[in-house]
Amino acid sequence: VEIAKEWKDSTPEVELVLKAAVQAGTTTDPAWAKPLVEYQSMASEFIDLLRPATIIGRIEHFRRVPFNIKVPGQVTGSSVNWVGEGKPTPVSSLAFNTTSLGHSKVAGLVVMTEDLVRFSSPSAEALVQQDLIATVGGFLDGQFIDPKKAEGEYGVSPASITHDLNPIKASGVDAAAVRADVKAAFDAFIAANLSVAKAVWVMSESTALALSMMHNALAQPEFPGLTMAGGTFFGLPA
Structure with a gap:
């Protein structure tokens, strides 16, 4: 700057350029430095x-399929019966439907x-x-x-x-009522011809804790396979 001052008579523009304000690069200026510090995707x-x-994420045995598809399903099955000699054979038909699976986020x-x-x-x-x-x-x-x-x-x-859905309301709060309610739930599946082999129980931690704390007259757990974090309940994962 001092040297430029000595030459201000012949080259005054040099001193003016050196005195001009230069804006510092920041992380917010879209033209000066911000593109260098873009957020990284996690x-x-x-x-x-x-x-x-x-x-x-915790339930197993799901069948994974892509988005935006239609999956055919069977609603009713065929029927058979005993047939005597010379008697007509029962005739039946099957019914199917289609479930559309889109995508949501x-x-x-x-x-x-x-x-x-x-x-x-x-x-x-x-x-x-x-x-x-x-x-x-x-x-x-x-x-x-x-x-x-x-x-x-x-x-x-x-x-x-x-x-x-048509809910099955709780019949009570003791272990006997819990067993009756569980039987009612299983009966609903059986009546609809649905297998419970791969079924799971979904319950809140407070419900699981209350069930795991139930004891019989001998101070033994009524449902020993169940804890607040899950476990098994009547043979199925919870």
């Missing part, structure tokens, strides 16, 4: 952590600056990630089994698996 890690936290955004992600202690990214896992998992579980959840407008969200 989607793959997030999905891997979310799956085991949901009801669907759950999404949420939590915005953080690069500086917060880099310098926060404890890690803001880890805290937000764990909170999103818990929030999305809880939301999906509620939507999955909430009897009041109907199909969303324009097919944005599916109805719950319990929507419009």
